[in-house]
Amino acid sequence: xxxxxxLRKPASLKPGAWKPALARLPAAVTTLPGRFTSxxxxxxxxxxxxxxxxAGVLVSFGTGLVSHFMQQPAGWTRWPSRPVNLYRVTQGVHxxxxxATVPLLLAKLWTVYPRLWQWPPVGxxxxxxxxxxxxxxxxxxxxQSVTGVLNIGYWYAFGFFFTTAHYWTAYILLGALVIHVxxxxxxARRAVMxxxxxxxGRRGFLLTVAAASGAVALTTxxxxxxxxxxxxxxxxxRPGNGPQGVPVNRSAAATGVTSLARDPxxxxxxxxxVTRPLTLTLADLRALPQHTARxxxxxxxxxxxxxxxxxxxxRDVLHLAGVAGDARVRVESLERxxxxxxxxxxxxHWHDPLTLLALGLNGAPLALDHGYPxxxxxxxxPGVMQTKWVHRxxxx
Amino acid sequence: xxxxxVAYAAGLALIALGLRGIVMDVPVTAWxxxxxxxxxxxxxxxxxxxxxxxxxxxxxxxxxRRIVRAALLVGAxxxxxxxxxxxxxxxxxxxxxxxxxxYERNLxxxxxxxxxxxxxxxxxxxVIARAVIVHRGRRGGGAxxxxxxxxxxxGR
Numbered sequence: 435x436x437x438x439x440x441l442r443k444p445a446s447l448k449p450g451a452w453k454p455a456l457a458r459l460p461a462a463v464t465t466l467p468g469r470f471t472s473x474x475x476x477x478x479x480x481x482x483x484x485x486x487x488x489a490g491v492l493v494s495f496g497t498g499l500v501s502h503f504m505q506q507p508a509g510w511t512r513w514p515s516r517p518v519n520l521y522r523v524t525q526g527v528h529x530x531x532x533x534a535t536v537p538l539l540l541a542k543l544w545t546v547y548p549r550l551w552q553w554p555p556v557g558x559x560x561x562x563x564x565x566x567x568x569x570x571x572x573x574x575x576x577x578q579s580v581t582g583v584l585n586i587g588y589w590y591a592f593g594f595f596f597t598t599a600h601y602w603t604a605y606i607l608l609g610a611l612v613i614h615v616x617x618x619x620x621x622a623r624r625a626v627m628x629x630x631x632x633x634x635g636r637r638g639f640l641l642t643v644a645a646a647s648g649a650v651a652l653t654t655x656x657x658x659x660x661x662x663x664x665x666x667x668x669x670x671x672r673p674g675n676g677p678q679g680v681p682v683n684r685s686a687a688a689t690g691v692t693s694l695a696r697d698p699x700x701x702x703x704x705x706x707x708v709t710r711p712l713t714l715t716l717a718d719l720r721a722l723p724q725h726t727a728r729x730x731x732x733x734x735x736x737x738x739x740x741x742x743x744x745x746x747x748x749r750d751v752l753h754l755a756g757v758a759g760d761a762r763v764r765v766e767s768l769e770r771x772x773x774x775x776x777x778x779x780x781x782x783h784w785h786d787p788l789t790l791l792a793l794g795l796n797g798a799p800l801a802l803d804h805g806y807p808x809x810x811x812x813x814x815x816p817g818v819m820q821t822k823w824v825h826r827x828x829x830x
Numbered sequence: 831x832x833x834x835x836v837a838y839a840a841g842l843a844l845i846a847l848g849l850r851g852i853v854m855d856v857p858v859t860a861w862x863x864x865x866x867x868x869x870x871x872x873x874x875x876x877x878x879x880x881x882x883x884x885x886x887x888x889x890x891x892x893x894x895r896r897i898v899r900a901a902l903l904v905g906a907x908x909x910x911x912x913x914x915x916x917x918x919x920x921x922x923x924x925x926x927x928x929x930x931x932x933y934e935r936n937l938x939x940x941x942x943x944x945x946x947x948x949x950x951x952x953x954x955x956x957v958i959a960r961a962v963i964v965h966r967g968r969r970g971g972g973a974x975x976x977x978x979x980x981x982x983x984x985g986r
Contacts, residue, residue, distance in 0.1 A: 472884070537907040540876075547877050569869065570845060576868035583911055588920025588928055593860035602851030603865070609844025616837030635896070642900040646907035653908065653940055667936035668912040670920070676927035687924040803925075 464553035473634040475548050481622035482640060483542040488611060490535035491575070495608050497528035501734060502601055504816055507778070515786040518813035522732035525816070526658035529586060529736025530651055536579050537646035541639075543572065564617070571614050574607035586670050586735045597734075657737040671737035677801035680741050683733060683817060684774075686802045691768040691823045700807055702751075702791070706829035709756030716807050719793060722746045722754075727788045733817040743811045745792035748784050748827075757829050759785075765810050766826040777810065777819040788813045791824060880906075893955050901948035905941050912937050 503511045504521060514520075556562040578600060585596045592599070630636070656666025660673045671681045686692045694700070702719060704712040725747055732738040752763065763784050769775040783789055789812040793800060800806040805822030812820065852861055887898050914920065915933040922928055 533911050536911055537903075540907065540910075541903075543872065544877060544880060547873075550873060567841075572872075573865045573869045574848075576872055577865045580868050581864065584914050587914030588922075589914045589917070591919070592864055594856045594864075598855045599852070599861055599864075602848045602856065603861075605844045605848030605851065607848075609841040609846075609848065611841075612837050612844065613841035616834045616841070638896060638900070642903050645900070646904040649904050649908050649940070649944070650911050653912075653936075667931065667940060668908065668915060668933065669931075670915055670929050671927065672930055675930045681927035681930075682925055683928075685922075685924045688922065 466551040467548040477625035571610035673739040744794035
């Protein structure tokens with residue numbers, strides 16, 4: 435990216451030269467790029483880091499789209515309920531991979547930093563447009579990194595809803611990246627394919643950046659890959675830490691459902707497009723055939739943990755009420771407010787024998803914070819859609 | 831050229847789609863402040879701090895300088911990503927499984943491991959350098975000093 439001009443001292447900075455401070459300032463600024471003496475600010479390093487970073491952005495974009503369209507299905511999306519761990523993997527890759535991309539991004543920006551101070555800042559209209567697109571690229575990449583890192587730390591310092599802003603900014607990032615790659619491809623190709631004749635220690639630098647990405651991944655990946663849990667010392671979640679060994683995202687107290695969920699008068703109603711509307715007590719549900727399923731809770735924040743759930747198959751309850759095979763189902767929580775008080779269950783998911791209205795977790799009745807008396811648990815589905823404190827199933 | 835025009839058109843369309851979504855669904859002022867603010871803080875604070883660290887470590891002898899800079903780079907990246915957890919603004923009393931670990935201590939342990947790895951690398955380098963000197967000394971004549979490591983550019 436950066437030619438390495440010889441170190442030049444502007445005339446106005448020579449000792450003894452006297453000029454008004456204002457006139458001297460531009461001279462100091464115009465020669466700024468030449469003052470970066472590290473030979474790592476070069477095209478080859480920038481290209482190699484750029485290729486890795488581009489791959490990282492594409493993976494994050496793809497996995498992010500999966501998460502978005504699972505939660506807000508468009509008309510053309512119909513998600514299968516298998517493989518069971520698909521969402522667990524895509525979202526784990528999105529979050530842990532995204533974190534591991536941060537060192538790549540910072541290293542890449544450091545490598546091309548001298549270009550920020552090129553003089554004149556804008557030479558022509560086309561040059562100005564190119565720089566504006568670079569600003570969009572850098573801004574979007576930093577925005578996605580910063581908001582993502584803050585969001586998984588539950589630090590909602592920004593005055594907007596994270597998911598929407600992160601989603602739309604991803605398109606800006608991808609668009610600016612496509613343009614950047616199209617413009618830089620010939621140079622990057624040349625820089626990567628030509629064997630360098632100098633003795634610049636690029637390999638050491640690139641390996642150091644890779645080590646930084648590795649260190650970030652190693653200290654966080656255990657929140658999604660349970661065998662590595664003990665290494666996840668800098669992850670916001672720890673598998674095994676929480677009631678019944680499973681972390682909790684929203685507690686009963688935080689959602690204000692405690693008294694309703696503990697009420698012995700709790701009933702599960704099945705209504706809507708059914709032939710026999712149902713009202714079931716907890717004892718009624720326990721009297722139905724019970725099934726066990728090993729399923730993960732896979733949170734949108736990237737952590738996931740597998741657990742043993744026990745309860746009634748959702749399809750058994752729906753068949754009891756009499757529903758059409760292509761019926762769509764909405765499962766509603768006791769929560770009065772909140773974005774996640776209800777979730778949609780489409781035919782592939784409610785037909786799946788692993789989809790339960792769970793009453794028990796890891797060998798005991800559901801803890802209040804896990805959705806007592808009854809919660810939804812289904813394969814290949816984000817945690818926010820595993821509705822807790824279920825009291826109504828609406829068929830339509 | 832044709833491919834490039836198609837790519838530019840597709841890229842601009844994606845940017846337009848993203849901006850449209852931002853304008854329609856997100857408070858634009860807050861979004862713009864974080865978008866531009868991230869760039870300003872990165873370009874105006876973070877990189878200058880890194881450059882200053884490069885200047886400060888410049889006088890170290892070549893073979894140790896790269897190790898120190900590598901350790902600083904890895905440590906700084908880990909710290910940057912772990913910072914929200916260490917500050918702990920996301921803790922909630924009613925959800926103890928959120929941010930359940932002692933992150934200050936854990937970060938200190940991780941940074942300690944990085945420092946220890948760097949120290950081991952430095953010791954290994956010193957031992958190898960000495961072995962080379964002794965070896966050359968035995969062979970008689972030879973350079974009195976180990977050859978400087980390749981790629982010694984100051985990391986500014």
